Amino acid sequence: MKMYWSDKACFVIRSKVKVNFDAPDLVLSQENDMAVAQPTAGAVPVQGPSRWAKIWKSLSIVFESRIATVGLGLVLFWVLLGLISLVWTPYPPNASDFVQNLPPNSTNWLGTDHLGRDVLSRLMVGTQVILLKTRLPWGGLIFPIGVAIWGVIGSVLVGSFLGLNAGYRGGWWDQVTMQFLDALIAFPVIVLYLVVIAALGQGDLVVILAITVTGAPGVARLVRSLALDIKTRDYIRAAETRGESPWYIMFVEILPNARGPLLVDSMLRVGYAIFAIGTLGFLGIGLPPPDPDWGNMVNEARKNIFSNQWAVIWPSLAIASLVIGLNLFADGLREELTRYQK
Amino acid sequence: MARFIIRSLISTAITLLIVSIALFLLLEVGSGDITLKILGVFSTPEQRASYRNQLGLDAPVYLRYVDWLIGNEWRAERNVGYDLVTVPNPQTGEDEWWADVNGQLTRWSLEDGELFALTRQEDGSTIASPADVTWAVGENGQESFWGVDDKNNAVKWVRGEGAEVWVLTKAGLRKEGDGPQDYIPLRKGLIKGDAGKSLQYGRPVSLTLWPRVRNTLILAGAAFLVVMPIALVLGIIAGINEGRPIDRFISVTSLGATATPEFVTGIFLIMIFGIWLKWLPAVAIFTSPDAIFENPLLLALPVLTLTAVELGYVIRMTRASMVEVMGSPYIRTAILKGMPYWRVVVRHAVRNALMAPITIIMLHVNWLIGGVVVVETIFGYPGLGKYIFDAAIFGDVNAVEAAAMLTVTIAVLTRILGDLAYTFLNPRIRYA
Numbered sequence: 032m033k034m035y036w037s038d039k040a041c042f043v044i045r046s047k048v049k050v051n052f053d054a055p056d057l058v059l060s061q062e063n064d065m066a067v068a069q070p071t072a073g074a075v076p077v078q079g080p081s082r083w084a085k086i087w088k089s090l091s092i093v094f095e096s097r098i099a100t101v102g103l104g105l106v107l108f109w110v111l112l113g114l115i116s117l118v119w120t121p122y123p124p125n126a127s128d129f130v131q132n133l134p135p136n137s138t139n140w141l142g143t144d145h146l147g148r149d150v151l152s153r154l155m156v157g158t159q160v161i162l163l164k165t166r167l168p169w170g171g172l173i174f175p176i177g178v179a180i181w182g183v184i185g186s187v188l189v190g191s192f193l194g195l196n197a198g199y200r201g202g203w204w205d206q207v208t209m210q211f212l213d214a215l216i217a218f219p220v221i222v223l224y225l226v227v228i229a230a231l232g233q234g235d236l237v238v239i240l241a242i243t244v245t246g247a248p249g250v251a252r253l254v255r256s257l258a259l260d261i262k263t264r265d266y267i268r269a270a271e272t273r274g275e276s277p278w279y280i281m282f283v284e285i286l287p288n289a290r291g292p293l294l295v296d297s298m299l300r301v302g303y304a305i306f307a308i309g310t311l312g313f314l315g316i317g318l319p320p321p322d323p324d325w326g327n328m329v330n331e332a333r334k335n336i337f338s339n340q341w342a343v344i345w346p347s348l349a350i351a352s353l354v355i356g357l358n359l360f361a362d363g364l365r366e367e368l369t370r371y372q373k
Numbered sequence: 374m375a376r377f378i379i380r381s382l383i384s385t386a387i388t389l390l391i392v393s394i395a396l397f398l399l400l401e402v403g404s405g406d407i408t409l410k411i412l413g414v415f416s417t418p419e420q421r422a423s424y425r426n427q428l429g430l431d432a433p434v435y436l437r438y439v440d441w442l443i444g445n446e447w448r449a450e451r452n453v454g455y456d457l458v459t460v461p462n463p464q465t466g467e468d469e470w471w472a473d474v475n476g477q478l479t480r481w482s483l484e485d486g487e488l489f490a491l492t493r494q495e496d497g498s499t500i501a502s503p504a505d506v507t508w509a510v511g512e513n514g515q516e517s518f519w520g521v522d523d524k525n526n527a528v529k530w531v532r533g534e535g536a537e538v539w540v541l542t543k544a545g546l547r548k549e550g551d552g553p554q555d556y557i558p559l560r561k562g563l564i565k566g567d568a569g570k571s572l573q574y575g576r577p578v579s580l581t582l583w584p585r586v587r588n589t590l591i592l593a594g595a596a597f598l599v600v601m602p603i604a605l606v607l608g609i610i611a612g613i614n615e616g617r618p619i620d621r622f623i624s625v626t627s628l629g630a631t632a633t634p635e636f637v638t639g640i641f642l643i644m645i646f647g648i649w650l651k652w653l654p655a656v657a658i659f660t661s662p663d664a665i666f667e668n669p670l671l672l673a674l675p676v677l678t679l680t681a682v683e684l685g686y687v688i689r690m691t692r693a694s695m696v697e698v699m700g701s702p703y704i705r706t707a708i709l710k711g712m713p714y715w716r717v718v719v720r721h722a723v724r725n726a727l728m729a730p731i732t733i734i735m736l737h738v739n740w741l742i743g744g745v746v747v748v749e750t751i752f753g754y755p756g757l758g759k760y761i762f763d764a765a766i767f768g769d770v771n772a773v774e775a776a777a778m779l780t781v782t783i784a785v786l787t788r789i790l791g792d793l794a795y796t797f798l799n800p801r802i803r804y805a
Binding site: 309 | 384395742766777
């Protein structure tokens, strides 16, 4: 039993974007105590289906909702373009090889921008900084997984830690944490970004930090409410009776049982993060050059908006479609999950 | 009820205190050497050190925080020995600090080692006369005097030792002799409405901030008036038709509208109405401070953008609440007992369904402020959002702190209002 849950805990941390719910009744439910109290009833692998069948079963929940499927399709489209751009782009993304401000044509499928750079190549490379890589300030080091996702991982880690402590321990911990989080939530998000960037300057790590700081309070509140609910269950009492430490109970007993809503929430948060990165890029204070950044592409192209509208349209559509895709995915997923609850 | 209000006010006060500490530490400590930003990268370390002293940045952090929050005239008064008062300058309207020497408003200046007292006349002009002051003798025999100089600082002069200071003028840095040894830049503190001097404009932050706040209030208010009726009606329509094509259409469109970043919406609106159709001005150029009253068309596109962004959110809220209410037993009862459908909707459902959205909208002000920053930047609209943005880019800490505190205060107060509205609207809730 213990092994099983710790295994799950790692599983949750490892898979941030892909959703794997092996069995629908694992989802936290408010109406049905049994579902959470005996979550392993259908999933303990005694003679159960094979690993792949289980993974497929958990993935198939996505395809039951048309909205989620459309969302996943949009997201995968951009991930795929980003992966392709790692090895191939039509032209070098930063080279001014063409006439400026061309409309779409047969050489430059999406046209060129105000410096004569190919918009399609830049658009493709633009996915990298958001989803696929993080540039560290030390000697041009590059780290896998993009800024948006690291930011969300950061806020989930910090938020879960604060929320679990507040919810499970209660009392003094709860008071202090919630007061602190109230203060953070009181900040309009964009103002908090501006303040962080005014204080710390630009850079991939600063953007990750800004996303973490703005996202953590929301995650903490969610985890706290889930923890308050879960800690009344019998298996928590059992663990307390066994003499497990509070940390064990929080991270091994409570957190894995809160993962359903937490995953849907983090999916939405990736959307917000991309939204925020786009906005910061548009304001000219987002991810630094040389890599193209969608928001910044819109910002630069809008100065020539009267002569060339195409260069503005493409990156705008890119951001909007990726964010909408993530939102649809999370929304559809939530709908399916709550359907199981009923 | 009273207890609930008092408790939430106390909690709000603590929240604001934490926010102010966090803001101050992050900006004042995190942003490094502000003098480098003001004086430029070609200034010498000596010039920067002199200027740091003039801005009072050499004081310890906690002292600067207290100065910033509640002012420092109480601290300076102990040094100067007279009451310090502010009087508006007749020309600029900006507050000036004077020492109240036996009813006579006085400042001092050191010229060629000689201390002069400048006494203020009724019309605002000053008369200089050799100062008759007692010099305090320090431990090493130094004779020093704390007074108020003509740049609103409490300063310490040492007799016979005019320090060489670098003074920032409109033409650049100038070296002056006869300077003071130590400075306390006088300020009343944030809670008394004095947020210090804007490093960008060289004028008090409060004077530059209020016109911007007014413009933003007009923008946000107009957007609010447009959004509310449309969003509530569409949300109710979607809610009573749950699952039908019209609901799907409204829901997906509103999801799309919320998920599209403000700047994308704004750019597309500019393209459609400003460039292709040429119906509306694509940017908000203010030729005079009151341009929006002379030409309200300037507001059209910014309001439209804010509307498009806010609309989706409120529709989704209203729809969710309406769906919930329509599924409740008392609506079923009303329908079963044979009441006309529209009457059930209008009399029974809508009233209860609107409760949640109306309060949530109050909590949503945070988000609106975020939208305002972007929208004002796109259209060049001189409001609070653009003010914060410009100040953050410049590194104008005083302005960022003041504007951020203002937005946070607005957000927190509207949150309390939302809580209260909810209690009044929903008689089932009683706060203990």
